[in-house]
Amino acid sequence: DVKVTQSSRYLVKRTGEKVFLECVQDMDHENMFWYRQDPGLGLRLIYFSYDVKMKEKGDIPEGYSVSREKKERFSLILESASTNQTSMYLCASRATGYSYGYTFGSGTRLTVV
């Protein structure tokens, strides 16, 4: 089974800190994604990557950046954390092709104080 691993289950950071959320997948998937999930707003796509060093903005990229230096690893970076970035962050991966589904990690609950 494909495994998507997010390095932290819970994080508490201070306003203004630079925050790194790490995600690793073990099935050689080309595509990786970062979502955030908030009550009443559902899951929203922040950024995705379809290859090493390639990235595309999703629906809500403001305040975030990403890095993909290796195929298996996709990092989400909050350059200067703010309280409105308190959320559940979910990483996902998917192989390229019509028939493939998404695999999600277990999530990182980030609280910015």
Added chain:
Amino acid sequence: KQEVTQIPAALSVPEGENLVLNCSFTDSAIYNLQWFRQDPGKGLTSLLLIQSSQREQTSGRLNASLDKSSGRSTLYIAASQPGDSATYLCAVTGGTSYGKLTFGQGTILTVHP
């Protein structure tokens, strides 16, 4: 723009009942449809993946159907158990080269003993 709707928003049933969760989508040009389960504070677990050319998929007590032309899917849960209590999310993939994932808002299922 793809929109996914899930009905009902919440469902409470006694243990042992068979139940149906509904999902509809506005654009039938999809690659596939996935049903996910999410426990409180956790990530998404993929339950079933139905290709656009398929009519249904089964896994244990779960059966998902797809009618692409009418933009509908149902998730049937047989002989429900308290451990089935969770949020169930329907999501369709399609519309872009990387396979954009569009979620419904979910159905919160409670199975009481």
